[in-house]
Amino acid sequence: MNGDSGERVVTRRNALQMGAGLGVTSLAGCLGFFTNDQNVEIPPLSEFRGSGTLVEGRPAPGGTSIEDLPDLSGDLALYIGGGEGGIYYEFVEMLQEIYPDFTVHPNDNDSASLAQTIVEEVEAGAAQADVFWSIDASSLGFVADNDAYDPLSDTAVDSVANDQFVGDDNAWAGVAGRARSVPYNTEELNESDIPSTVQEFPSTDALQGSMGWAPTYGAFKSFVTAMRLIEGEDATRNWLSDMKEAGTERHGNEYAVSQAVANGSLAAGFANHYYAMRVKNQQSDAPIDLAFTEGDAGALINVAGTLKVKGTQRGELVDDFVRHLLSSEAQEYFATISFAYPMIDGVEPVGGLPTIDELNPPDIDLAKLSNLEPTLNLMDEAGVSG
Secondary structure (H helix, E strand, O other), rough: OOHHHHEOOHHHHHHHHHHHHHHOOOOOOOOEEEEEEEOOOOOOOHOOOOOOOOOOOOOOOOOOOOHOOOOOOEEEEEEEEOOOOHHHHHHHHHHHOOOEEEEEEEEEEEEHHHHHHHHHHHOOOOOOOOEEEEEOOOHHHHHHOOEEOOOOOHHHHHOOOOHHOOOOHHHEEEEEEEEEEEEEEEOOHHHHOOOOOOOHHHHHHHOOEEEEEOOHHHHHHHHHHHHHHHHHHHHHHHHHHHHOOOOOEEEEOHHHHHHHHHOOOOOOOOOEEHHHHHHHHHOOOOOOEEEEOOOHHHEEEEEEEEEEEOOOOOOHHHHHHHHHOHHHHHHHHHHHOOOOOOOOOOOOOOOOOHHHOOOOOOOOOOOHHHOOOHHHHHHHHHHOOO
8 A cells, every 4th residue: 555655654453464475573663654643553463362272273354354343432431340351351451541531440350249249230320341351151141131231332342243142132242252161081982982962971971980070160151051951950950960970970060070180080070171281281182072062051151241321421432342352363362362252253262172163052141141140049959069
C-alpha cells in the first residue's frame, strides 16, 4: 500500500502478517500506528501464541483480526472470575498495551461470588461493573436469570460459531470452551476400553477401582448438574453411588487426576480436556490420551464467557471489547495458552483435539447449569459430597 507521497504505508494488518511470517521474532514496540488519534502498536502473531510441542506447526488463525475491529478507548469496569481468569486477564493487559486510551478497572473473585454481587448491585440500582467475564456459563446464567444484563449487540456475538454458546436474547457470549473428557493411560487402556456413555462406566470391568475424579471441583459439579438435567435425579444419584462403590479415587482437582493418569497411578479419570493437554505439553511422551463420550453429560462443553451488566453507560465499548475477545488473535491466544476450545471458525484446537463439530455434546441450555443446589443435595445423598 502506498501513501500520497509514494512511500509505503504500513497498516495494522501488514504488521500482523509480517509478524506471522517472522515466526517468533517480535515486532512489538517497533511499529507505531495512528488510528483515531491513538498511537496503536499491534504485536505480531507470535506474541498472541503460546509455545511448546502442542503449538508447533499451527497455521495462522482465521476469523476477524484485531486489525478489522474498532479501536478500544475509554474506561471499562470488569468483574473477572478466578481460576482461568488469570490467563484471560493477561490478554486484557495486552489490549491495554495495544490501545493506550483504553483502561480496564478489574475486580476479581470466584465467578459465582461475582455473579451474586452483580445481581445485588443491579437490584440496588448501583451496578459497579460494565462487563462480567465468568469462567463458566452457570454464573452467566445466574446473572441473566435475574435480569441483571443488557443484551450484547448482534455484531458482538455474530462470530460465535455455535448458537449453544450464546445466551438467549444475546445475554452472554462464550469466548473459550472446555470439554468434559476421559483422560486415560495409553499403557493401561485402549480407547476402545472407554465406554461411549458415562452411564456404562460403573459396570465396565476394565475401569473398576482404577478411575479418579475431583468432586469438590466446580467443573465436576457442572457435569453432575448436566447429568441431573438429562438423566433425572434418580439415575444421577445411582450413578454417583455406583462409581463410589466401584472404587473411584478422590482427588483435589482435575489437573491432579490427569497427572495421576499420566504417571500410572490411575488408568483413567474424569476431567476437563485441557488438563491432559497441559500434561502433554510439559511432557510430550507422557502416556496419556483423551476419550470422549457421546451426547450425554460426559460430553458436556462448557464455556467461559462475557456479559454486559445492566445499566452500563459504556454499552458500545463492552460490545467492542467482546468482539476483541472473539478476534482471531484472542482465540489463538486462548487456544494455545490455556488450551481452550476456540469459539470461532478458522481457529483450530491444539494438539490434534477433535473440533467441536466432531464431538457430540448434549443439547442442553448451559445457563441452566446455574441451578446447583439440587446437584449438591444429590452428591450428599450419594456420599460424594462436593
